[in-house]
Amino acid sequence: MTCSETILRDDHDLISRIGVPMSFAKDEEIYGQGERADLVYRMISGTVRTSRFMADGRRPIGDFYYPGDVFGLETTGSHSMAAEALSDCVILAASRQAMLAAGGEEELKDLMWDATVRDLESAREHLTLLVRKSASERVASFLLGLAQRRGETAVELAMGRQDMADYLGLTIETVSRMITQLQSSGVVEFESCRRFRVRDREALEDLAAA
């Protein structure tokens, strides 16, 4: 982990104002499960996933975080999940103490509120995704979600098949099969296994719907 100097700063945001930019390499751990949570992070570039290791090897994924997202807040004092870089990342980090000193309690509260609300909405969306029964619906929803997060037609997948599978509650083989299926029905097109393009948005929405 190294520090970088040339980072765009948005002075309207508390973290952006006092945060320290840090770089993480792919697969590097940002914090571990169980560690004390005294830093708050804001994504500048790259993608991060939070996950928890379970005794039997299953690995539920909490969430993915993209540029602009704030993460690392916990309602308790310690991290219930670990955070890892899915790709090379640049992340601003700021301590609660420093933020209190720099911006005051009010601004810190607002920041925490926004991040928590976002986490809650994300968790709810994830829940409805998991309750959807069929594997194809889950995969379709996931791809659609990515596609509408970025406006573009061609979307880069930040994560590999295993991470998708963990997030969707499926196996990597099933995810792969569903993707193949979506492709052969002409709904999406994978240029490479990490990059796809929506060919028939309406059909994709129908498959994702419910």
Add this chain to the structure above:
Amino acid sequence: MTCSETILRDDHDLISRIGVPMSFAKDEEIYGQGERADLVYRMISGTVRTSRFMADGRRPIGDFYYPGDVFGLETTGSHSMAAEALSDCVILAASRQAMLAAGGEEELKDLMWDATVRDLESAREHLTLLVRKSASERVASFLLGLAQRRGETAVELAMGRQDMADYLGLTIETVSRMITQLQSSGVVEFESCRRFRVRDREALEDLAAA
């Protein structure tokens, strides 16, 4: 829906101070999906479930709320899910306006923060439950959760099999089979279909574990 007079009030809580007690009969709707959310509720007695109706008939359950819980807050202005009484209920209701006038912004913010944090933790727990693959693990986790929420050994099930099934992402038949299975292995004992007792807590924890 009728109003009741003789309700215990806890004056340390904003809702308790100015809330209006309301009674709901079993299966009565407290608010509907899509309605404007300007009231906040606090359970006094009974149980409430929030759920969303989907086009194909599936009905994901958001959460169950028990005495003491606060619900009805939304991060947007309207209710994304409906709330219904699972049993006869008494609930305190207070409008945001009235709470602002009576307690001030600070106290309302604190209230919303606590309720939102609770919702988030609950959603995360629900997520790990759904990612658990096997039906028996889900049912075991659910029963264990209920058992540790109430300290007692004998637990009353507030909801029917259908609500359990919706919450667990299973069918009512599968839930029933798993319960039978748990019973015949001596882990729990159902005195009636709405009331059970944990016979071997350690075994139940093992089954729920992961």
Add this chain to the structure above:
DNA sequence: CGGGCGCTTGACGGCAATCAATCGTAGTGG
């Protein structure tokens, strides 16, 4: 006593997990 409703049980089929092999791409060393 009879009807209705919710729960349980049974038989069967389908979908996704598992096991296993192959393919494709990227990275490495000759």
Add this chain to the structure above:
DNA sequence: CCACTACGATTGATTGCCGTCAAGCGCCCG
């Protein structure tokens, strides 16, 4: 530059769990 390796993704074959359909049971209430 090209083999060779390694790893992730895909595809195939088979198993097994859970959903579906259907019947039976128990309980409450009229």
